[in-house]
Amino acid sequence: MQEDLNQFERNDVWELVSCPPSQTIIGIKWVFRNKLDDQGNIVRNKARLVAQGYCQEEGKNGFTRGKVDTTLFFFEKGQDCLLVQIYVDDIIFGATNESLCKKFSKLMQGEFEMSMMGKLNFFLGLQIKQCQEGIYISQSKYTKELLKKFGIEEGRTVTTPVATNIKLDKDEKGKSVDQTKYRGMIGILLYLTASRPDILHVVCLCACFQSNPKESHMSDVKRIFRYLKDTIQYGLFYPKNENFSLKGYSDSDYAGNIDDRKSTSGSCQFLGDCLVSWFSKKQNCVSLSMAEAEYISAAFCCTQLLWMKQTLADYKCSFENVPIFCDNTSAINIAQTPVHHNCTKHIEVCHHFLRDCILKRKIEMCFIPSQDQLVDIFTKPLSSETFASIRARLGIMHIE
Incomplete structure (x- = not known):
């Protein structure tokens, strides 16, 4: 211990101080772990002394x-x-x-x-490959470990993580399965979405049934693993280019949830050709029209773009009239002009900040044909052909 204390003194990072009871250090302990590379080999042994109650000083x-x-x-x-x-x-x-x-x-x-x-x-389970064309990010090592852990290394594979003819519901008459195992699988899959946004929608759907999972839900989760088995080497590609424009895509699956008829909002944001942010989320309340569901989704997308603009300002990057691409003309009209009173009077006031952002020229709503809407992959099941096409356009591809 004395040798360690001498090391801390040499680094000049510790100072013995008296502190009031409200700031007393609660506990202190040594934490030991191995540092691994992307192949699972031990790079070095690490130890650190962890204490609660410390703080950083800015500047x-x-x-x-x-x-x-x-x-x-x-x-x-x-x-x-x-x-x-x-x-x-x-x-x-x-x-x-x-x-x-x-x-x-x-x-x-x-x-x-x-x-x-x-x-x-290699960083936090993410494998990073840098080359002249750009940067690849994947979790293939993590995926292989998952398949081995849950015994899904063998058997057939599928080309999509969810079937197009299946609508997930509570299945109250179904046979219950082990909650601990189900929740563990969901938690693992949610971490995997850091580099695999193509499974985000179905993972979020399956996560809704963690309180009382059934055999049908477990079957859907296992399908995700069979899809991953077919696409182990897939990950995100960030091409190297001069295009640094900021843009967002917004979409909604109107009343898609069978149990409560709530809609699902989906959105993704790009910097140039690089996918940098994405989400899939069930809306908090039931939308009374498709236009309302699309408008709420666009508001979520706008919130994310404003946060990104604020973050990018730290890097001396400024953007005005950032486009949000939406395939619903009614939602665009509602955002751009308040003339559609019958369509808008029931929409929550908090979502009308979207119109305010348009007036201030922070963002703009742009129409995009449904066949070019990339966010469909975050809101609904798709055919194999459509799914593969959108997946490639998002930059999710096979990494050697």
Whole structure:
């Protein structure tokens, strides 16, 4: 222990202070774990002393914390910038100038006992492959482990994660299954959606039945795994190009839920050709018309785009009239002009901020034909051909 205390003193990161009872450190303990690479090999053994009650000080060592993400720091020098992302005791950093990376690395190794892992290729279960064309992100190693864990390595595969002729419901007369196992499978699949947005919709549907899962629900979950078995090497591709425009897509599956007839909102956002954000969520209340369901979905999309605009402002990127692509002309008309009183008087007031954002030229509503609507993959079951087409356009593809 004395050797460890000497190490902390050398790093100059600990200071003995008196603190009021309200800020007393609750507990302190050592945490030991192995650092693994993407092949599961042990890279190094790690130990850290964890204490509750500590806090960070903004601006320390000349870095400015991000306005939205308090684990993100950036440093500007002339026209160049250095970005640092921290997760517990792991750090990812990159810069527009390689010399900044070298200076930061030298600074950190001079101040702290730490090792450099080189170019990023594995982080929090995500496999990262960098090449001239762009960056690939996948969880193929994680997927293989899942299939082995649940005994789905053998057997047939499917081309879509959910069948087009199935509508999930409570199935109250069905036979119950082990809740613990079902919830564990759902939790694992939800983590996998970090690089596999193509399974997000059906995983969210199956998650609704965790309180009382039936055999039919378990069958639907196992179908997702059979789909993953057929697409183990799939992941997200972020192409390298100069296009840095911000845009969003919005759609809704009107009254698609059989049990309560609530609609499902879906949305995704792009920076250039790169998919950076997506969601699929059942709406909080029953929509009385398709236009209302589409309008609410567009409002959700608008909220996400405003958050992204605020975040990107930290990187000196500004956007005006950000387009939201919607395939419902009634929802677009409601957003652009208040003349459709009979269609809008029952819509929650909170969703009318969408119209306000349009008037302030923060975003704009744009029509897109239904066959080009990418968000269908987040709101409803699709045929194999349509599903594969949208999946490719989202940048989800086979990674060697």
